[in-house]
Amino acid sequence: MYESLLNAIEHYDKIVIHRHRQPDLDALGSQLGLRGLIHGNFSGKQVRLVGDENDYAYIGSMDTVDDAFYEGALAIILDVSQHARISDDRYHLAEERVVVDHHLNTSDLDAKVLSFPEHIAVCQILTDMAMRHDLCVDAETATYLFAGLVTDSGRFRYPQVNALTFRSAAFLVERGARHQWLYKKLYTESLAVKKLKGHVVNHFQTTPHGVAFMKNDRTVMDTYEVSFFTVSRGMVNQMAGIKGIPVWVNLTEDHEGVIHCEIRSEAIPVVEVAKRYGGGGHGLACGCTFASWQETDQLLADLDRLVAEESEAL
Ligand SMILES: [Mn+2]
Incomplete structure (x- = not known):
């Protein structure tokens, strides 16, 4: 079920990872987490992350990417399947596009679309892929994926939460996900927000x-x-x-x-x-x-x- 994504990654040396505008922690966590999975399990890949930044920038930052980088590159688009919602529309400059999403929308993109509406988070999809394919996951990557899992599941409260959600959480914590650091970030707010x-x-x-x-x-x-x-x-x-x-x-x-x-x-x-x-x-x-x-x-x-x-x- 994840082979086409893994094969596409294997095939390209240059990869740009996109996600939706106004990113939440599932968009950012899956973007940063996928980069970690690629670096930890494939050699010789140049991976770049693009998109707008907001209050969640504490989790990790984006790269500056020239148009030229897209030449002969793979664009992976996460947590969104529609053109209007993608941050940085240069994904069309890439040689090939793969979408990984869990929203119910039909895609309007010229891309290979991997749709997993049964998953509560794209971070859960990527964690499931890591578990099934025995991928190496370092603590940093685990923290990114945990961030999306926790937030897109409403702190493990939404109806779609199931055993796989908790198994994914356990897997990520075993690999060193810094859950206390994340919870402190999530539950500390400014006076203005209060x-x-x-x-x-x-x-x-x-x-x-x-x-x-x-x-x-x-x-x-x-x-x-x-x-x-x-x-x-x-x-x-x-x-x-x-x-x-x-x-x-x-x-x-x-x-x-x-x-x-x-x-x-x-x-x-x-x-x-x-x-x-x-x-x-x-x-x-x-x-x-x-x-x-x-x-x-x-x-x-x-x-x-x-x-x-x-x-x-x-
Ligand atoms: Mn999501």
Whole structure:
């Protein structure tokens, strides 16, 4: 199942690893972790990492890559299968492209697509590959992969968590994954972020059937001196785990006026609604974007109706 990826790596001397924009720790962890796996198990490979950086840059940094490097190179694209979401679109300059993803979206890329929607994280896919193929995994690589495994699984809490998730975690800890270091990073926050959480908790609203939603205009980033990512992805789960709130939505306007919508659900699949608005993602965690605030009300109405229908069906 992983042979085509391993064969492609074997075949090329130059490899550039891409992943999605606004990377989370699964995107970065799989990118850094795959580089570690390549260096630890193949000789003579030049591996480069590209993409935008954000608050998670503490895990590892990106490389500066010339266009010329892509000539005769393999591009590996992780945690994303669609052109619009890939950071650094020069992947098309490569001789060949391989995608490794666990999202449900269909790919629009000219690439070999390895899709593993049953896996909770791309880091779990790579760990599974390492276990099955007996690959060498050093402590640094194990830490990268552990980071994506922990975060994309919601700290081992999401429904898709299974025995393989825990087996992967055990395997990585056995190889020296620095889990305490990671948890300290994940659970220490700035005063500004703490205050922003209070703001979200105090100001989110709900639709008639219990869809919680927060509308963050672009002033929020300046008021709390935080990044777009901190407001958008970082705050969505402040509305999680509340009795009577099965679905919650965080709407955040970026500096260009585009409104990014993060949708989360306890159990009711919501990804079809996101797809209706040109978005996508996982069944219970997905997103889409809007050009104006008026359009977002349509999405909220759709989600409210979905929740009403689902609770009637029970
Ligand atoms: Mn992921």
